[in-house]
Amino acid sequence: MNSWKTHTPEGVLDVLENACAFKRRIEENILNTFKASGYFEVQTPTFEFYDVFDNDNGAVDQSAMLKFFDRQGRILTLRPDLTTPIARMYATKFGGVPLPKRISYAGSAFRDGDAVAGAIQKEFTQAGIELIGNSSAAADAEVIATTIRALLACGLDEFQIDIGQAEFFKGIMAQTGLDEETIERIRKLIDQKSFVAIGEIADGYKIDKDLKELILELPNLFGDIDVIEKIKSKPLGERARAALDNLIEVYGILKDYGFEEYVSIDLGMVQGLSYYTGVIVKGFTYGVGFPVCGGGRYDNLIGEFGEPTPATGIAIGIERVISALSHKKIAQEPLVVDTLVCGEVARGTAFKIAEGLRGSGLCVEMWLGGEGAEDYAKSRGIGGIVRVVDDETIDIVNLQAGEVTRTSIFDLLGGDGR
Numbered sequence: 001m002n003s004w005k006t007h008t009p010e011g012v013l014d015v016l017e018n019a020c021a022f023k024r025r026i027e028e029n030i031l032n033t034f035k036a037s038g039y040f041e042v043q044t045p046t047f048e049f050y051d052v053f054d055n056d057n058g059a060v061d062q063s064a065m066l067k068f069f070d071r072q073g074r075i076l077t078l079r080p081d082l083t084t085p086i087a088r089m090y091a092t093k094f095g096g097v098p099l100p101k102r103i104s105y106a107g108s109a110f111r112d113g114d115a116v117a118g119a120i121q122k123e124f125t126q127a128g129i130e131l132i133g134n135s136s137a138a139a140d141a142e143v144i145a146t147t148i149r150a151l152l153a154c155g156l157d158e159f160q161i162d163i164g165q166a167e168f169f170k171g172i173m174a175q176t177g178l179d180e181e182t183i184e185r186i187r188k189l190i191d192q193k194s195f196v197a198i199g200e201i202a203d204g205y206k207i208d209k210d211l212k213e214l215i216l217e218l219p220n221l222f223g224d225i226d227v228i229e230k231i232k233s234k235p236l237g238e239r240a241r242a243a244l245d246n247l248i249e250v251y252g253i254l255k256d257y258g259f260e261e262y263v264s265i266d267l268g269m270v271q272g273l274s275y276y277t278g279v280i281v282k283g284f285t286y287g288v289g290f291p292v293c294g295g296g297r298y299d300n301l302i303g304e305f306g307e308p309t310p311a312t313g314i315a316i317g318i319e320r321v322i323s324a325l326s327h328k329k330i331a332q333e334p335l336v337v338d339t340l341v342c343g344e345v346a347r348g349t350a351f352k353i354a355e356g357l358r359g360s361g362l363c364v365e366m367w368l369g370g371e372g373a374e375d376y377a378k379s380r381g382i383g384g385i386v387r388v389v390d391d392e393t394i395d396i397v398n399l400q401a402g403e404v405t406r407t408s409i410f411d412l413l414g415g416d417g418r
Contacts, residue, residue: 011112011122022332023125026154026321027106030127033150037142039104039129044085046108050075052088055304060084064111066122078110083313084301086130091306099133099309106318121319128295128315132302135310137246140279140297141253147293147314148259151283154321155330159285159292161262162222164269165247166276166296171239172214176207186215187270193219210235221267225251228265243278250279275301281314287327292320335363340377342367343388349409350388356413357386374399386412 008014015023031041050067053060060080067077079085082105094101106127129146131139144161151159169190173183182201189198195216202212214234221227228244236244247265254263269280278297285292295314302309339362343350354364365382367373377385377399385397394412396405 009122011120013121013123018332018334021335023318023322026318026325027125027127029153030150030316030318031104031106033153034104034127034129034146037102037146037149039102039131039146041104041106042086042089043105043107044079044082044089047076047078048085048088050077053077053080053084055301060111066110066112080111081109082107082126082128082315083130083295083298087298087302087311088305090130090132090309090311091302095306100139101132103130103132104128105130125318126315127318128293128313130311130313132311133309134312135278135297135299137249138253139310140312141250141257143295143312143314144250144254144263144279144281145257145259147281147283147295147316148257148262150316151285151293151321155325155328156285156292156321159262159283159324160264161293162264162266162269162282162284163247163250164266164280165243166270166273166278166280167246168240168243168267169218169270169273171237171241171243172211174239175211175235175237176205176215178205178207187273190215190218190268190270193268195219208235218268218270221265223264225265227267231267246278272296279312283314283316285324288320288324290317290320292317292324334381337365337380337382338362339364339384339386340367340373340382341365341386341388342373344369346388346391349391353386353388353394353409353413 277299280296282291283293293316297312299310387395
């Protein structure tokens with residue numbers, strides 16, 4: 001029988017020290033950007049009752065959830081996303097707070113078969129924001145602008161944020177009078193950009209000619225803001241026109257932010273329409289075949305847990321950002337130890353020296369005794385050794401220059417050496 005004790009399950013990874021430090025720095029850059037705009041971090045449980053995600057407004061296919069049971073036989077699931085737990089948290093913990101409420105988060109999510117940079121990854125990290133309690137275009141634009149600043153803070157400078165509108169597609173489909181099953185088939189085909197199949201379905205129904213042409217054009221309706229002008233002459237109903245007006249307003253606000261170079265329009269963005277109720281967002285960059293961020297307006301979700309409340313938000317995929325940075329040849333700086341302190345003859349003094357050096361921002365290891373300190377330091381790439389001679393005197397060994405300098409603890413640490 002094979003032993004799996006030395007292996008990790010499919011879809012999860014060990015993250016080693018240099019990669020872990022790089023990942024942590026990316027998360028910190030993003031969270032600091034969020035915090036600077038008033039989005040303060042919260043944490044939700046790694047697993048929740050399955051019922052939290054068992055609703056008509058969920059963002060994740062229930063078959064992708066990793067489920068298990070507690071001792072009472074209740075179904076639990078590792079959180080497949082972080083927005084739904086935050087919606088539960090807001091509805092049950094933040095009653096009566098001034099609105100809008102701004103929230104940020106960073107943590108692992110779990111799905112059976114999610115793809116990251118071409119590989120199946122069942123555990124992945126998201127960092128994101130939610131703006132709750134405001135249904136305006138200004139709120140949608142704010143979360144998009146804050147996400148753009150976060151991506152820039154990570155070191156990405158060539159990316160594109162596509163914005164669509166769930167209500168635009170819903171409005172067009174309402175004009176056709178088609179049944180829900182047929183509308184869902186068309187939606188999937190538009191998402192897949194299956195032009196021929198879309199045409200075959202449309203030809204099978206009595207739909208206004210101009211409206212049919214618009215449906216066939218949807219997969220190609222993307223680009224700058226002018227793409228909206230191209231379809232204004234189409235026979236659009238009030239619902240679809242209102243959706244376009246909303247996109248124009250959001251774009252105008254982003255232009256005032258100075259971020260129009262990062263933003264494009266995609267009217268063929270039709271995924272997740274049972275979840276999204278307005279603006280939909282996806283972010284793309286070079287070297288990654290999947291969106292590095294995504295989200296939008298989800299005004300119906302919080303009502304699943306309490307009082308109906310509008311909300312909008314975007315999540316950034318940390319591993320996907322890292323993959324994009326690797327494509328840009330942004331190196332992960334190796335972790336280094338600056339100094340090794342040896343102090344067998346005066347242990348208390350050695351500890352005092354180590355703490356003093358750490359207080360000045362250096363990374364300091366203690367030598368645990370015995371022979372071989374220099375060989376160890378050289379093998380680790382440590383530049384120098386501090387040897388304690390007695391309670392007042394030390395030798396500083398510069399391994400790169402091969403020099404030894406004798407000095408006092410006071411000269412090394414200044415006032416901290418007294």
